[in-house]
Amino acid sequence: MSLQSRVNIQKEWDIVGARQVGRDIAKKTGFGTVDQARIATAISELARNIYLYASSGQIYFEVIDNINQKGICMIAVDKGPGIDDISQAMEDGFTTSGGLGAGLPGVKRLMDVFDIKSEKGKGTEIKAIKWLR
Amino acid sequence: MRIPILKLHNYLLISIQTEIDDNTAIQFQEDLLSKIHKSGATGVVIDLTSVEIIDSFIAKVLGDVVTMSDLMGAKVVLTGIQPAVAMTLIDLGIHMKNVPTALDLEQGLIKLHQELGD
Numbered sequence: 001m002s003l004q005s006r007v008n009i010q011k012e013w014d015i016v017g018a019r020q021v022g023r024d025i026a027k028k029t030g031f032g033t034v035d036q037a038r039i040a041t042a043i044s045e046l047a048r049n050i051y052l053y054a055s056s057g058q059i060y061f062e063v064i065d066n067i068n069q070k071g072i073c074m075i076a077v078d079k080g081p082g083i084d085d086i087s088q089a090m091e092d093g094f095t096t097s098g099g100l101g102a103g104l105p106g107v108k109r110l111m112d113v114f115d116i117k118s119e120k121g122k123g124t125e126i127k128a129i130k131w132l133r
Numbered sequence: 134m135r136i137p138i139l140k141l142h143n144y145l146l147i148s149i150q151t152e153i154d155d156n157t158a159i160q161f162q163e164d165l166l167s168k169i170h171k172s173g174a175t176g177v178v179i180d181l182t183s184v185e186i187i188d189s190f191i192a193k194v195l196g197d198v199v200t201m202s203d204l205m206g207a208k209v210v211l212t213g214i215q216p217a218v219a220m221t222l223i224d225l226g227i228h229m230k231n232v233p234t235a236l237d238l239e240q241g242l243i244k245l246h247q248e249l250g251d
Contacts, residue, residue: 016154019186037186037217038224044188045225048155092226102189106225 007059009050009078018047018059022074025061029072030132039072039130042110045103046076046126052097054080054123064129071112071131079123086116136161138168144245145172145207146238148180158194165198169207176245177202180238182213192227199232208248210234212241 005025007018022043026036043059050057057078064071083089090108095101104126108114113129134157139146145168151157165177179195181187187195199209210233214222222229233248235241 012155016152020152023185034217034220037215037221040186041188041221041225044186044190048188048190100189100193100227102192102225102227106189106227109224109226110221 005061007047007061008056009047009059010056012051015044015047015051019043022059022061022072025063026072026130029063029070031072031130035130035132038110039074042107042128042130043074045107046074046128049103049124050076050078050080054078057123069131071129073113073127073129076126076128077123078125082120082122082124083116083118084120086118090116134160135164138165140168140172140174143174143249144176144178144242145169145174146178146180148183148238150183152186153184153191155190158191162194162198162201166201166205169202169205174207175249177207177209178212178238178241178245179209180212180241181218182215182237184218185215187214187218187222189225189227192222192225192229196229196232208233208245210241210244213237 007021009018019040023036023040026039047059060075062073064073088094089104092105093101107128111128112131115127118124136147136149202209212235214234235244
C-alpha cells in the first residue's frame with residue numbers, strides 16, 4: 001500500500017471536495033473515465049452519509065499497488081449514531097432521510113469490495129475497493 | 134453559486150457547467166420553478182453535457198424538478214447525459230424512467246417542439 005490521503009467531511013461543500021480528491025487519485029492510478037465516475041459517485045454517497053447522519057467524519061484514500069493487483073481503497077469513518085439495521089440500510093429504496101435510498105446499495109454495486117461495520121452510538125466505518133482491470 | 138437560466142421564446146435553456154453541490158442543486162430547483170412561473174415558459178431543456186457526476190441526491194433533485202415543472206405545466210427534457218454518468222446511474226439503481234431525455238440540446242428542442250406542438 002502507498003499514498004494515503006485524508007479528507008475531512010464537515011460541511012456540505014466537503015462532499016464535492018472529497019469526490020474531486022477521489023477522482024484525481026483514481027485518474028492518477030490509471031482508471032478510465034467510467035470507473036473514475038463510479039469511484040467519484042461512490043465517494044459522494046459515502047461523504048453525504050457522513051454529513052447527513054454523523055455531521056462530521058473522514059474519508060481516507062489509499063492506492064493499493066502490489067504484485068498482482070492495483071486499485072483504490074477508500075475508508076469512510078464517522079463517530080455518528082451508527083446504523084440500526086445494516087441489512088435494512090443495504091436494501092434498495094430504504095431511507096431515513098427522504099432520499100432515494102440508493103446510496104449504500106449503490107456504492108456496493110459501484111465498487112468491487114464493500115465492507116461495513118457499525119455500532120450503535122459509536123459510529124460507522126465503511127471500506128470500499130475498486131480494482132484496476 | 135447559481136446556475137444561469139436562459140429564456141428563448143417559450144423555452145428555458147439551462148446548461149449546467151459546474152460541479153453541482155447539494156445547495157446549488159436546491160437553489161436551481163427553486164430558481165427554475167420561479168422562472169417558469171414568471172416567464173410562462175412551456176418547455177425547458179436542461180443540458181448535462183458538462184456534468185461528470187450525478188449521484189443519488191442530484192438525481193433526486195433533477196427527477197423532482199421534472200415532476201414539479203410538469204405540475205406547473207412546463208415540459209422538461211434532460212439532454213447530453215454522458216456515457217459514464219448513465220452507467221453510474223444504473224449501478225446506483227436509478228433509472229429515471231419518467232424523465233424525458235434526448236441526446237443533445239438540438240434533439241431536446243426537437244422533442245419539446247414535437248410534444249408541445251408550438
